[in-house]
Amino acid sequence: xKRYLEYxxxxxxxxxxxxxxxxxxxxxxxxxxxxxxxxxxSPLEKNYGLFVSVNNPVRKLTDLQIKNIFDKxxxxxxxxxxxxDSIRTIDINNIESIFTKEQLGTxxxxxxxxxxxxxxxxxxxxxxxxxxxxxISSGTKEIEVDKISLWSFLSGEEWFPTAKPAxxxxxxxxxxxxxxxxxxxILFALxxxxxxxxxxxxxADERIRKILKPIIELLSGIPSVVYGFFGLVVIVPFLQRVxxxxxxxxxxxxxxxxxxxxxxxxxxxxxxxxxxxxxAMKEASLALGASHWQTIWKVILPYASSGITAASIxxxxxxxxxxxxxxxxxxxxxxxxxxxxxxxxxxxxxxxAELGEAPYGGLHxxxxxxxxxMLFLIxxxxxIIAERISAKRKLS
Amino acid sequence: xxxxxxFLLSALLIISCTNSNQDKKNADSKxxxxxxxxxxxxxxxxxxEAFMKMHADVSITVVGGGSGTGITALMDGNTDIAMxxxxxxxxxxxxxxxxxxxxxxxxxxVDALAVIIHPENKVExxxxxxxxxIFTGEITNWKxxxxxDAKIVVYSRENSSGTYEFxxxxxxxxxxxxxxxxxxxxxxxxxxxxxxTKGAIGYIGLAYMSPxxxxxxxxxxxxxxxxxxxxxxxxxxxxxxxxxxxYIYDVKKTEKVKSYIDYCLSAEGQKLVQDVGYIPLM
Numbered sequence: 072x073k074r075y076l077e078y079x080x081x082x083x084x085x086x087x088x089x090x091x092x093x094x095x096x097x098x099x100x101x102x103x104x105x106x107x108x109x110x111x112x113s114p115l116e117k118n119y120g121l122f123v124s125v126n127n128p129v130r131k132l133t134d135l136q137i138k139n140i141f142d143k144x145x146x147x148x149x150x151x152x153x154x155x156d157s158i159r160t161i162d163i164n165n166i167e168s169i170f171t172k173e174q175l176g177t178x179x180x181x182x183x184x185x186x187x188x189x190x191x192x193x194x195x196x197x198x199x200x201x202x203x204x205x206x207i208s209s210g211t212k213e214i215e216v217d218k219i220s221l222w223s224f225l226s227g228e229e230w231f232p233t234a235k236p237a238x239x240x241x242x243x244x245x246x247x248x249x250x251x252x253x254x255x256x257i258l259f260a261l262x263x264x265x266x267x268x269x270x271x272x273x274x275a276d277e278r279i280r281k282i283l284k285p286i287i288e289l290l291s292g293i294p295s296v297v298y299g300f301f302g303l304v305v306i307v308p309f310l311q312r313v314x315x316x317x318x319x320x321x322x323x324x325x326x327x328x329x330x331x332x333x334x335x336x337x338x339x340x341x342x343x344x345x346x347x348x349x350x351a352m353k354e355a356s357l358a359l360g361a362s363h364w365q366t367i368w369k370v371i372l373p374y375a376s377s378g379i380t381a382a383s384i385x386x387x388x389x390x391x392x393x394x395x396x397x398x399x400x401x402x403x404x405x406x407x408x409x410x411x412x413x414x415x416x417x418x419x420x421x422x423x424a425e426l427g428e429a430p431y432g433g434l435h436x437x438x439x440x441x442x443x444x445m446l447f448l449i450x451x452x453x454x455i456i457a458e459r460i461s462a463k464r465k466l467s
Numbered sequence: 468x469x470x471x472x473x474f475l476l477s478a479l480l481i482i483s484c485t486n487s488n489q490d491k492k493n494a495d496s497k498x499x500x501x502x503x504x505x506x507x508x509x510x511x512x513x514x515x516e517a518f519m520k521m522h523a524d525v526s527i528t529v530v531g532g533g534s535g536t537g538i539t540a541l542m543d544g545n546t547d548i549a550m551x552x553x554x555x556x557x558x559x560x561x562x563x564x565x566x567x568x569x570x571x572x573x574x575x576x577v578d579a580l581a582v583i584i585h586p587e588n589k590v591e592x593x594x595x596x597x598x599x600x601i602f603t604g605e606i607t608n609w610k611x612x613x614x615x616d617a618k619i620v621v622y623s624r625e626n627s628s629g630t631y632e633f634x635x636x637x638x639x640x641x642x643x644x645x646x647x648x649x650x651x652x653x654x655x656x657x658x659x660x661x662x663x664t665k666g667a668i669g670y671i672g673l674a675y676m677s678p679x680x681x682x683x684x685x686x687x688x689x690x691x692x693x694x695x696x697x698x699x700x701x702x703x704x705x706x707x708x709x710x711x712x713x714y715i716y717d718v719k720k721t722e723k724v725k726s727y728i729d730y731c732l733s734a735e736g737q738k739l740v741q742d743v744g745y746i747p748l749m
Binding site for chain 2: 138141142143229230231232233234235244303304307308311317318319320398399402403404405406414416423424425426427429430431
């Protein structure tokens, strides 16, 4: 009876291990399946097309050109390499101001005829319609639109996923925003965290340590949205006053906030690393006449260096993935950052802010998954590096 | 001894299972789920509270998350009513058609958007054309609008918000926002940011108006008449930036949600609309 019970428990534990590994694997697979399926699709809405007259020599438009046409920044075909003729756009929204209800039919059954006729008579027309509604006549042709490639996704400089008719999906500003915020966060957090961990491990006496340690660990227990609110109400106006900025929501505010949030990780992990320094080594150093500080600087820190590196990389991982706090204080403007005192938009903030509204299974939805894949790869890379570095320590 | 324990345990388990099943059944017939727009949320909540007070056997859950979240949930059958502050998008309409769901869309109130600036800003009124140029990034300094020589800091909602789309459609003639626009995750955050940034401009639902910010008078006839946002001016339609708020539900569920929606449209329900700060239909 007892033996069976043991078997059973063993199996349950084994099962739990397998199930959790399986779940993680499935999540990753799902993420990449959704993310990759988005590449090579057209930036236009599904089943929609852009139509012009056959006499129009323009064959191809990029997503940015389409956006500028519908934003009225490009208004003449000569800007696109045709003759001097103004661009007239028609789509489902302005169609009733051009044709009457009778002309179109109650269920738009005559729409095709109307549009084809319109394109024939006014050659400068650019029509945006669903292929279900519009059947092309001989006088009309469909314009090719560049598909979204991995390169355009990574190097594009504008992020307008909900732009109509063509979504613009360039993630360069988001990627740079994420990197700049995380980089400076770690730059602020590392010296502070290192100093605190040295103090806790080597200098502080036991009584103070017993008070300080839980307080620092408490920092990691504060929900990130609370940090975000604190940042918006305290850090943002503070930066505005100190640097005389027009806008307080900047990369700097995000970095400071993330630095505070990464501190507990850095302090705990590097303190552990410092504590692993063998007593014999420390005593040998002190016996040779080195001072306490010399021992810390020349013996303990070099010994713990791999652990400290791992701590800072884990801190970076935390900073890169942080969502809510950053969302609230960085301003989320999707422009390429030129400095610390500018608003930036990070990848996790973008996913959190936009996923709620993106129609399920649509292009915008999938592009957010592609962003999630990017984020996953970045954090996985940092984790692998951290793992490697701490493994090296064990070998030596 | 052991065996009897086991029996007892299993008996208990069975009883609790059947019990919870019954609970579920009850809950299904008398619980209504609302999900969607954060703009409609305060109204939905208030109406739900009042309605539950009158009908003790009904429980109503109201959840926010954005118009799109609610519509997606409706599509997947995860909510009974979707609250929305915008019309259905083409993509969404097609999805509902594919699922062969017939929708009923009820307007329950009207919301007006106020354009807000820092209270120390001298500018009092703006035309629609000026607003369009500010939000598309063509005008970047307050001195071009009769104010001080200061950079304009534009705050907008995230592109997941129904308010974002509405403003784009009705004020910016569907042009895209400038990339330099700051996107805030919530209306409250816009109020907070505008109140602490001198050159700021932003838009919020009338219900969120606070004395820490100043509302601009808006003109839609190229500067002939300027109207301040208020419940009165939105009601007589003289204030131009207003939009309907919807409850959307599957026709098949009419029986289940009818009494609640009727309450919202009744005189009593419409009084709540006014309390929350929106514009009642009557």
